[in-house]
Amino acid sequence: MTEDKSSWRKTWWVHLLLVGGAMASAFPLLRIVTVSLRPGDRLFSTELALIPADATLANYVEVFTKTGFFSWLGNSLIITVLTSLIGVCLASTAAYALSRYRFPGKSQVLVFLMATQMIPVVVLLLPLYFMLKKLSLIDTFAGVVAAYSVTTLPFCVWLLKGYFDTVPRSLEEAAQVDGLTEVGSFWRIVLPLSTPSLAIAMLYSITQAWNEYIVARVILQSSELYTWPLGLFELQGDFSARWGLFAAASVAVSIPVVVVFLYSSRWLLSGLTLGGVKG
Amino acid sequence: MEPLAALIHVAAWLLLTLGFLAAVELILYWFLYQYQSQYFWYGSAVLGLSAGLIGRQIGGPDGLSVGVVVGLALLFGAALARYQVKGRFAVPFMMLAPAFILVSLLVIYPFFFEFRLAFANLNLYSISKWLSGESLGWVGFDNFVKVLTTSPLQTATFWDLLLRTLLWTGINLIFHVGCGLGLALLLNRPLRGKAIYRTLLILPWAMPQVVAVLAWRGEFHPQFGFVNQLLGLVGIHNINWWSDPVPVFLSCCIVNIWLGIPFMMIVFLGGLQAIPKSYYEAASIDGASKLTQFFQITLPMLKPVVVPSITLGTIWTFNNINVIYLMTGQDGGNEHADILVSALYKSAFTYSRYSFSAAFAMIIFAILIGFTLFWMRVSRGTEGVTS
């Protein structure tokens, strides 16, 4: 009887703490939703209600029609897609070489890959900026894509190498006996088999590139090229009258991102162990 | 300050020379698998000279860095040629090449360029001259000295920033790991609504960081933000989160902690779920209390999960520029929350002190390398971290 009561009390506490945590987690997003729904003249009120009494979608309308919202999204999309494609393509061949072959310098490359994870982007940002400036790539998509693909490369190589390590070599050997070259067996046999891992690498690159701010801030300057973080930044100004617009834009961007993340997070996390767990 | 400056100069030149020689020695040993003393000196001399000459020839602003990259490429080619006899490594080198080229263009080369930049005198005034084709100057170790002795920003000195960065990293890590572990432990029980809790608790990680941080910034607004309203209810008034030194720093900490907990929670949850129940059952049969079980079973079995997470978490927190930058009003603005990396950004792009920032970046990099080497030595003693 006593065990029952104490475990019941314990469960109650557990739920309390979890509810508290959940509220703290969800709170800022909910507040932004609230602010986005407030009509313009009451942006700075100190009310705490979640859905204000006179909720209106005016902010959303204005964001969609009067700001460059969709062009920002479009820019982000182009940059993200290009980055992910380049990143994953280059990473796949490099990961295959690291997985299947022994060659001089291999361990140094692996160490180097791990090391690059550690360097903050800011350290390389300055020289990168000058390089791109000299090459006239400042304020272009190419410059941003170049910078982004290099930052996602190490992780993608690590991920893909882990997966390739679990593909039995006899498959490629059979393919070579069947008539393919080494590169051919990679392209036609190993790669099609690696689609789960490639998808995860793509997903990772996409999330990285989509949400990135600092590098884009430095490289992109004209507002028609802004990615959505830069655009959002413009909107939030200094807590001026555009705060409502900022809120609306934030919600509009966040909802799909959160949904995609939640949907794929389980998959992504299992993918991180894909390489290790498979026997 | 003068003796200090002189000391730094001498030590720096010594390090540079020794470092260069060590690097050449290592490269010769690794790539060509030949280490014969007499060739080493000739080899280094030839390499150094050719790098310098090539650099000279190319002229322009970044001759040295180009020279170094060419040297690297020559070594790469020599390695290739040496083994090309049997063509054994042609395929892997070919497959590695595209990624390698991209990385050397966009990571290695900028790095060496930055290294060169640190010895020049590039700033807002001299940049137009440089861009129109003049070469970079050479001021020796001046910039390094300036970084360590004067302020990268308006008032904060390097040491202030370093201290604050360590404080920042420490505070964040404690809460990340502590709260993450705590939440993971809570979630590791059979519960109703576990999926809902999990989904809600991941939100900080799921939301785009820019949105989350800017939203939080709004909530810290001294007048209209939620935080002050809430504090007002319990009688604390008028904390100016946006301009007073300590509150600014604190607000950044709070935001970053909020952002980082979900990741730790998920990692720990995975680790906890991987511990077989049979250990706990055996322990309870042996009579161990829940607390003992936690310290004797849970914690040790979590170690292989905890150690890499802490490593990653430390590095990410140390390098986190987004939060500080977005929270403190960005360009110019407030300095009181700046850590090393955000100060670097500001000194480079807000104050346009380019060479100074380059030196600053090199020093930050050295700190990170030092930490990693130290950490690798320590963690090799405890548990292997393999990827």
Added chain:
Amino acid sequence: MSSSLTITNVVKAYSDKVVLNNLSFKAEPGEFIVLVGPSGCGKSTLLRAVAGLEGIGFGKIMIGDRDVTNLAPKDRDIAMVFQDYALYPHKTVYENIAFGLRIRRFPETKIDELVRAAALKLDLMPYLERKPAALSGGQRQRVAIGRAIVRNPKIFLFDEPLSNLDAKLRGSMRISIAKLHKELAATILYVTHDQVEAMTLADKIIVLEGGDVQQMGTPLDLYYHPSNIFVATFIGSPSMNLLEGRLLDRDGSVVFRSDLGLEHRLADEYQSVLRSAAGSPRKILWGVRPENFRLAEGDCVGPVYTARVVVTELLGPTSTVLCDIKGHEIHISLPAPHRPTRGQEIRIEFRSRHLYMFDKESTISIVPS
């Protein structure tokens, strides 16, 4: 059209050990050669070297009259059946078999014809549209074989193809492979660690150990005239018993006397041949195969011994009995109805037309073949 396979002076070594030590042999067109030996003896390495999947440090490999030593696998016109079958998981059985033909750009109709012919021969017709994951081990094995035969290569390579199958399946697959060999008249290089497979399938067996060829010959050669102790104990199951002793000259006859006192007068045909070895202090090992014994009943031709039974294993058609003869523990094989019990004393007769005798130190057979 099958061709010959010639291996000449092949050497392969890593920095710390030699894996293939100067091997040479030739397989005539249509011959079934089995490479047999314990794990790590180099047989798989040699097979893979012939396939081109691994390089060799020194030597020459010729298929027919083409020197293929430096050619990639795809240019050697060979086919290989792997131990783990190596079927492409994302392709159907049909596509797995057709793959090699597609790469060589055979016309679609020809591919269809060849694939179906192979499937018919291997009883795979009902499975053509399935993926490998939906097949049993035996079926997968047949698909792997189908993939190999459909291209009609010059040489077939088999890398321990039956190791992953259960005993019953192994038996039936062995027969299928033997039949296939006859039908296709193919040159086959087959690697296994199972000497039963070697004995039943091979035209010629090559026994390898530690990178060296121990002996090369027909199955019967190896069985009746093993050139050293390794081959003698490797071939034959249960394996040969070895008794340690010396050769003596007793009253003009050559007699083997074991260290524990067991004596055996050599058969007449071996008397003169081994006379020179008699009386020498060299340690000799006498090999007796379990199947050389039978229960002493009626007229006995060979010497009879009294043995005390230690353990009996009932195997169905035979029983393997571990018995004690004058302190030596010897395995003997008795036909079915006989099942002596532990402790029982039986009288057994030793009958063998072949003598197995080895020098203990050099392990080489001292019986001229």
